[in-house]
Each structure stands twice: as C-alpha cells, then as structure tokens.
Amino acid sequence: MQCRDVSELASIAPDVSLAPGVRVSAFVNLYGCEIGQDSRIGAFVEVQRGASIGSRCKISSHSFVCTGVVIEDEVFIGHGVVFINDRHPRATRPDGAAQEEGDWQLERTWVRRGATVGSGAIIMCGVEIGAGAMVGAGALVTHDVPPGAVVAGHPARVRRIEYVAREGSVARD
Numbered sequence: 001m002q003c004r005d006v007s008e009l010a011s012i013a014p015d016v017s018l019a020p021g022v023r024v025s026a027f028v029n030l031y032g033c034e035i036g037q038d039s040r041i042g043a044f045v046e047v048q049r050g051a052s053i054g055s056r057c058k059i060s061s062h063s064f065v066c067t068g069v070v071i072e073d074e075v076f077i078g079h080g081v082v083f084i085n086d087r088h089p090r091a092t093r094p095d096g097a098a099q100e101e102g103d104w105q106l107e108r109t110w111v112r113r114g115a116t117v118g119s120g121a122i123i124m125c126g127v128e129i130g131a132g133a134m135v136g137a138g139a140l141v142t143h144d145v146p147p148g149a150v151v152a153g154h155p156a157r158v159r160r161i162e163y164v165a166r167e168g169s170v171a172r173d
C-alpha cells in the first residue's frame, strides 16, 4: 500500500493558524486554534477552538487541549493529558433542552513558558501552571502550580521547587 501524505490523514480546519515549521502527525483534529512556530503535535491530539499553543512546544499523542487553554512557548505536554474547561458539566439545561454555548461557564487555564505536564495528567479548569514547573505523570492538578515547582499526586501537591523558570513568561491576565 502506498503511504499517503500525513496532511491527508489529519483534520485541520481552514480557520487554524499554523506558524511556520509546525509539524503535525496523522489523525490530529485541529479547529479554530493557534499553534506557534516549530511546535510538534502528536497523533490523535485534539486542539479546540480558541485554544492556543506557543512556539517550540511538544504536544504528545492522545492529548486533549480544550477551548480556553493557553499554552505558552517551550511547553512539553505528555501523552494523554486532559484539560478541562467546565467545572459543572451538564448535557442539558434545567428545562431538558440540549445545552448550547452560553449555557455553561468557561474557565480558562494557563500553562506558562517552559513547563512540563506529565503523561496522563488531568488539569482542572481555572488553574495556572507556572513557568518551568513539572507536573508528574498521572497528577490531578486542582490548584495553581508555582513557577519551577514539581507537583504530583491526586490531588497534586508540591514536592519541591526545582526547575529554574526562563525569562519571558507573561503575568496572568
């Protein structure tokens, strides 16, 4: 069987902003998002509308980056990382009708420059993972992570402050 161009196997909507040098694997699903220069997106990653990924990031396979997530430059996202943007999700409104946009409250999340999120981590909405921080594999992050902190566990707790944050991370807006 002849191997096809990977772009044929990826779903990239016309409204996606891809900077030069972005590498996208097969079977990704990207729509309404921005991806910065030289970033790499692994197979089976979904990046939703309004999410943004900075430059020189690596997003490993099977991760989900939802609306409201801002990932700054030089961030590593492991395999199967799940971001959350709705703290109290419901399929329907109180009257039983299907929920539409505006029926739920979006909570944004920031991953600051140079941070790492280990495989299988779950990032609750409304948190900020500080510059250079390291989130352990399988962690459940429910609070802000200080810059340079190593956190792990359920819920994630600070184990130590180790990694030196690089300059250039912007303050929370």
Ligand SMILES: CC(C)(COP(=O)(O)OP(=O)(O)OC[C@H]1O[C@@H](n2cnc3c(N)ncnc32)[C@H](O)[C@@H]1OP(=O)(O)O)[C@@H](O)C(=O)NCCC(=O)NCCS
Binding pocket: 078, 079, 117, 118, 119, 120, 134, 135, 136, 137, 138, 139, 150, 151, 152, 153
């Ligand atoms: C959190 C992490 C950075 C800690 O690394 P480390 O400082 O070298 O830690 P150690 O391996 O020395 O373990 C120290 C302790 O933390 C525990 N620990 C390590 N990682 C843990 C994790 N993710 N969750 C809970 N506990 C963890 C260890 O069991 C050990 O406990 P013990 O002293 O009771 O035996 C690392 O284990 C990790 O999870 N890295 C992410 C890896 C990843 O997801 N890579 C993705 C690409 S493949």
